[in-house]
Amino acid sequence: MSKALGTFRAVYLVALSCVGSFLFAYDTGIIGGILTFESFQNDFRYGEAERATVGSNSTSLLQAGAFFACFFVWPFTAKYGRRWSIVLASSIFCVGAAVQTINTHSLAAFYVARAVSGVGVGMATVIIPMYSAEMAPKNIRGMLGSMFQFFFTMGVMTSYWIDYAVAEHMEVTTAQWQVPVGLQLAPGAILGLGMLLTKESTRWLAKKGRRDEALKSLIWVRGGESPEVEQEFAEIVAGIEEEERITGGVTWRELILPLNRMRVFLIIALQIGVQLTGNTSLAYYAPQVFRLVGAGDSSLLITGFFGVVKVISCLFFLLFLVERIGRRGSLLAGAFLMGSYMVIIAALTATKPPNPDQGLTPTAIASMTMIYLEAMSYNISWGPVPWVYMSEIFPSRIREAGVAIGTSTQWLFNFVFSQVTPHAVQNLGWRTFVMFGVFNYALVVFVWFFIKETKGRSLEEMEALFAGNARASDVEAVHGKDDEERSERRQS
Numbered sequence: 001m002s003k004a005l006g007t008f009r010a011v012y013l014v015a016l017s018c019v020g021s022f023l024f025a026y027d028t029g030i031i032g033g034i035l036t037f038e039s040f041q042n043d044f045r046y047g048e049a050e051r052a053t054v055g056s057n058s059t060s061l062l063q064a065g066a067f068f069a070c071f072f073v074w075p076f077t078a079k080y081g082r083r084w085s086i087v088l089a090s091s092i093f094c095v096g097a098a099v100q101t102i103n104t105h106s107l108a109a110f111y112v113a114r115a116v117s118g119v120g121v122g123m124a125t126v127i128i129p130m131y132s133a134e135m136a137p138k139n140i141r142g143m144l145g146s147m148f149q150f151f152f153t154m155g156v157m158t159s160y161w162i163d164y165a166v167a168e169h170m171e172v173t174t175a176q177w178q179v180p181v182g183l184q185l186a187p188g189a190i191l192g193l194g195m196l197l198t199k200e201s202t203r204w205l206a207k208k209g210r211r212d213e214a215l216k217s218l219i220w221v222r223g224g225e226s227p228e229v230e231q232e233f234a235e236i237v238a239g240i241e242e243e244e245r246i247t248g249g250v251t252w253r254e255l256i257l258p259l260n261r262m263r264v265f266l267i268i269a270l271q272i273g274v275q276l277t278g279n280t281s282l283a284y285y286a287p288q289v290f291r292l293v294g295a296g297d298s299s300l301l302i303t304g305f306f307g308v309v310k311v312i313s314c315l316f317f318l319l320f321l322v323e324r325i326g327r328r329g330s331l332l333a334g335a336f337l338m339g340s341y342m343v344i345i346a347a348l349t350a351t352k353p354p355n356p357d358q359g360l361t362p363t364a365i366a367s368m369t370m371i372y373l374e375a376m377s378y379n380i381s382w383g384p385v386p387w388v389y390m391s392e393i394f395p396s397r398i399r400e401a402g403v404a405i406g407t408s409t410q411w412l413f414n415f416v417f418s419q420v421t422p423h424a425v426q427n428l429g430w431r432t433f434v435m436f437g438v439f440n441y442a443l444v445v446f447v448w449f450f451i452k453e454t455k456g457r458s459l460e461e462m463e464a465l466f467a468g469n470a471r472a473s474d475v476e477a478v479h480g481k482d483d484e485e486r487s488e489r490r491q492s
Contacts, residue, residue, distance in 0.1 A: 006223030007140065013198055013221060014132045014144040017086060019191040020124030021148045022155040023093060023184065024066075027117055029159025030180045031058050037167065040177040044107050054107065056419070061111050063415040065118025066125065070408035073123040074400045082131040082201045086124060090192030093120025094185055101182040103174050117184075124191075126407045129391035130399055134201040135221050138458045139323070145388030146318035153314045153379060157307030202233075203396050203459070207240050235458065240396060254398060255405075263393050263466055266450060267406035270386040273443050275413040277338050278436030279378040309372050310379050317380035326455035327385050331447045334381020339440030341374040342433045349430035382443075392454055393462050 034040050035055045041047070046054055069089075077085040096117030100110060129148055136144040162180045170176040199221060205214035215233055222229045255264055274280065321330065345367050352363040386406075394402035424432045452465055 003223060006137070006221065009221050009223060010136055010140070010144060011147075013135055014147050015151075016191070016194045016198065017128045017131050018147045018151040019187050019194070020086060020089060020121070020128050021151040022158075022187055023191065024121040024125055025152040025155025026159045026187070027062065027093075027097070027121060027155075027184055028059070029156045030163055030184075031055070031062075031114075033159070033163025033167065034177040034180055037172070037177050039172045039174060042172075043103050043105060043174055043177070044110065045105065046107065057107075057111055058114050059418055060415060061115040062118035062121070063411050063418070065115040065120075066122025067118075067408055067411040067415070069119040069122030070126050070404045070411065072119075073126050074404040077127055077130075077204075078400045081204050082127055082134070083195050083198060085127045086131070086195045087192050089120045089123035089127065090188055090195070091120075092123070093117050094188040094192070096120060097181065097184040097188060101178055101185070103178070120188075122407070122411060125410070126400075126404050129387045129407075130403045131201055133388075133391035133459065134203040134396075134399075135199075137222070138456065141392065142322040142327070142388055142455060143318045145391060146314070146322050146384035148387045149379065149384035150311070150314045150318055153307070153310040153383070157311050160307040203236055203240070206233075206236050207396055211237065232458075239459075239463075244397075255401060259463075259467060260394075260398060260402075264402060264405060266393070267386075267390045267402060268409045269446065269450070270389060271406050271410040272413050273335075273446065274382055274386055274410065275417045276436070276439035276443060277335065277378055277382050278342060278433075278439065279338070279375065279383065280414060280417055306372065306375060310375050310383075313376035314379035314383060317384060321380055322384070322388070323455060326453050327389050328447060328451045328453045330381040330385050331451060332444060334377050334385075335440045335443040335447060337377040338374050338382070339437045339444070341370045341377065342437035342440060345370045345374075346430045346433035346437065349433070353430075389451075389454065392459060393466060395463055396459070 032055065035051060035058065041051070044054075073085055073089070076088070093116075096113045096115070096119070099113035100117065102109075104110065129145065132144050132148065133141060159180070162183065166176050166179055170179070199217040200213070202214045202218040202221070205211075205217055214236075218233050218236075219225050219229055222232070254260060317330070325333070348363050348367045348370070352361075390403055390406040391399075421432075424435065428435065454462065454465065457465060
């Protein structure tokens with residue numbers, strides 16, 4: 001009974017925190033729709049010629065706020081813990097969402113609010129994968145870590161359908177755009193208030209020397225006391241004590257040791273790889289892409305079902321695949337399949353270009369089917385897995401820094417590809433799919449040579465997995481050098 005209760009509590013805890021991922025996706029998804037509304041253009045007094053600039057600024061400022069928040073939240077969560085960091089992220093996001101909802105008639109105010117919301121979602125994207133990994137049992141850590149992507153797909157799908165619903169069924173008034181924007185406040189409040197009723201990360205508490213609280217947290221999230229829980233807690237404490245013995249604290253130099261340098265490289269490469277798959281670009285500009293392959297006036301409705309496909313495939317992955325095929329296998333298969341679908345789309349679109357007057361031709365339907373299959377492949381591989389992998393491969397002493405670096409990389413290249421994609425679609429046409437196909441095949445090679453399997457291993461076992469030729473003496477040497485420098489500064 002305690003095991004079932006523990007599984008329920010772990011799922012509940014991670015699902016609640018992943019509401020932050022839902023916010024990130026929903027906030028990103030709705031903006032493309034509302035900027036096309038005549039009601040929004042009238043209230044904020046800009047014309048059709050300025051729409052592209054307003055859209056670019058709205059997206060870019062959210063991403064800029066998120067990028068810089070990654071570095072702000074790292075020291076905050078190291079000092080105050082995961083729960084309070086998520087509460088703060090929720091509060092900041094809600095302030096930004098509230099100002100966005102107000103009809104200020106000022107694009108400047110709207111832009112500032114977008115940047116503020118970006119700070120909130122940026123903080124959340126750093127903390128949530130970390131918190132999930134630290135609290136999840138190792139046998140279902142992959143499943144729970146994949147919930148970050150699942151809630152992301154839920155947010156994207158919800159934004160697509162809400163934009164479609166208000167465009168079709170509401171009059172051209174201020175309320176038409178306020179409804180989708182204001183709805184962000186509900187999950188934002190659920191996230192912040194819900195985290196007040198959960199437990200702090202066991203590993204963070206243990207690292208801070210609050211052992212009694214850490215044990216209570218672990219007992220709660222595992223559903224009660226048992227010999228297995230006592231053994232897990234002993235492993236956590238032993239791992240932290242060994243880290244402290246070796247390091248005596250955290251330094252920037254430790255991130256570039258052979259022991260950790262490869263891990264930093266891997267999470268940066270993985271997050272760049274997420275953008276190279278082309279799926280984020282498809283998510284941002286799905287209506288434009290569907291029009292490119294021949295969807296015509298049906299592009300908005302087809303985009304809505306595009307969101308449904310993502311949710312179903314990601315749910316299937318986290319329930320049935322992630323703990324069976326592992327991280328490495330899913331990344332290999334996903335990249336190969338996405339590359340193949342991209343090449344097929346390019347071939348279909350190049351040989352039989354879409355004709356707007358013909359509507360949905362068999363070629364257009366085949367191309368859209370490939371896009372749907374590409375999205376499904378992404379959401380059983382490169383969508384969820386990099387977040388899981390990033391949160392589990394670092395030792396606790398540098399986990400905050402490692403996840404912050406990986407997440408900031410995601411936001412930076414998210415920004416780059418959101419800027420590049422519309423120009424690529426406009427200038428390259430079907431060759432855009434060739435470009436992403438080549439990128440995906442390159443990712444197959446990268447995963448084959450560099451990614452190690454982490455399925456079924458505890459967080460404390462990652463040190464041995466990634467140690468390679470690195471030695472504990474490397475770490476001791478770095479900290480010994482730091483101690484000498486501090487001693488010299490005191491003497492001078």
